[in-house]
Amino acid sequence: MNAKDWKILLVDDEREFITTLAERLELRGIPARVAFDGESALEAIAAEEPHVVILDVLMPGIKGLEVLERVKRTNPLVQVLLLTGHGSTRDGIEGMRLGAYDYMMKPLNIDTLIEKMESAIDYAKKAAALPGKSDG
């Protein structure tokens, strides 16, 4: 699948950060939508079923891990990369337990992010081909 066919959703309450990140991805030909809180993220996921969701753990309202949990229930094939500004890997590990594909710490390296997105999409494709193993 070509990068411009990816459907990426970026979720973070830090608007400056997430819009800039979206802009940078688009400059690289990766279309990315943004959501600034958990509620709108869940709506966007339900409406568009993105391939990958980049999800900040710490947000006002619905927290990242809760969003993750709900997404994994409703759209198990949607891969989630967790973003944490926090040092504790506890959130990261908890996230992986809940089915996140991986987790990264801010500030991000955009190349790493793209690598991880690619591998997540790859994984999702293979997982979709394997019946019964869809949620990892």
Added chain:
Amino acid sequence: MIKLADIIKHPLRELQSDVDEAESPVRYVVLRRKIFALMAAATLIPLLAMGALNYYEHQTTMAREIQNPLRVLVNKTKNSFELFLTERSSTVSLIASAYTYQELADEKKLARIFSVMKKEFKGFVDLGLIDDSGTQVNYVGPYALKGKNYAEQRWFQEVRLKGKYVSDVFMGFRKFPHVIVAVQHMTEDGRTWILRATLDTHQFERIIASMSLEPDADAFLVNAQGILQTSSNNYGKVLEKMSFPMPPQTYEPAVLTMVDPLGREVYLAYAYFPEANFALVAVKPRGSVLKTWYTVRGDLLFIFALGVLAVFVAAYRVTNVLIGRMKESEERREMALRQVEHSQKLSSIGRLAAGVAHEINNPLAIINEKAGLMKDIMAREQDFPAKARIDGQVESILRAVERCRGITHRMLGFARRMDVSIEDLDVGEIIKETAGFLSNEAMHRKVDVRLEIDPELPRINSDRSQLQQVFLNLFNNALAAVADGGRILATAREVGDNVEISVRDNGCGMSDETLKHIFEPFFTTKKGKGTGLGLSITYGIIKRLGGDIAVESEQGVGTTLTITLPKGQREALA
């Protein structure tokens, strides 16, 4: 000084109040003194009472045992004297009754009677017949006393009055101690005459000698006026005044203790003669008598002293042990408190660091993205005069961001270090769970991840999330090292006091140069992969948890990382 009564009344209250009020180590000194005194008192008082009772009882018994035989001996000897005197006076009485005055006045007959008397009874010196005018009409004996008149002598008056008379010892005409036995006889026609015999006192000496007293003891006969009737070893010669006052008159033989004129403590045993004017006195120094008692008393005192010493030693030891235990437990408590305090302090510092890092990370992420975007835009722009300079500025912003990132990550690492919580846990379960996180990628890359966990693996005391982080690191590293379709084997087993966990991969392996730096902070060979936590953090965590980590690697063959963790939590995790 502590009042014993107070201690006995309220031992524990006193101790308690001291513990509460006093300051350490003064408190321990006071406490030690009190415990020691209490224990010593509790053991010494009964010991003392027992010792005193024993001493008293023993002394009384010993005294009785010494006095009784003495009393019996004196009584027996007194009886011998009485018997001796009664026998003699009865003999004289018998002769007076058996013969007529005429017969007794016959010199030859009297001589014959006297010779029979002397043969049958020892001690007779002479025998005389005295008529009622006091004139000795007949006499047999060693002295020429025939015709001597006794009318004026006291004994003569007394025998006329009482009919029978035993004299005190006296020298008389004969100049040696003797005793007179006189009996008055009355004929049917009313005439009276007196038969008088003299006894020498050798017999007295013999009776006293038969008491077989020890050389330092003494026995003698004394009359009611305190005049010695037989010689004493220590208290005067015969017929002298005894050198100490007469004991009080009693009917029964008695024993007194007193200090004699020689200054010795003595037992004085005596018996008054009911018939005659005598008393038999025996004196025994207490020293010799009580020799056994003194030995026993010495033994008793020695044992008592030993007991007291033992009590003191035991009390001292027990007190030491007690105080030691108390100190130890208090120190432990204080240490634990201090540790908790310390770790609380550190953990609040840790939380603060985490908070700061987090707060900085978000704006830093914005700067990073903004600068990144600037760089992206600049890359698409045509050359313009300032482009190179702007590019340079953006690069230096990005480098500064990278530096800040390093700082915040170090701060977060510090925060993590502070955040250790020890619990009882199953390492195998943590390994399985952590391996599960990576099953996505492993499956995707067809990497064979195998776990060999000893089912008998003991539970250990450690920090769950820190261990998860460690295992996640190890699995991540192994996954990064192996090619698609590679193999990872994790084992866990018990080795001695430790649990050993190893993760082996058949990946690319490491060069010796890499191996040297593997545990250094920020050392990495895989740009952009992993969670951003290097092996240095793993190393730090394992060290903090009291374990160890070792690595073996061969290029092209694979790498094995081995972790040993103690079963119990060892050190304070500060």
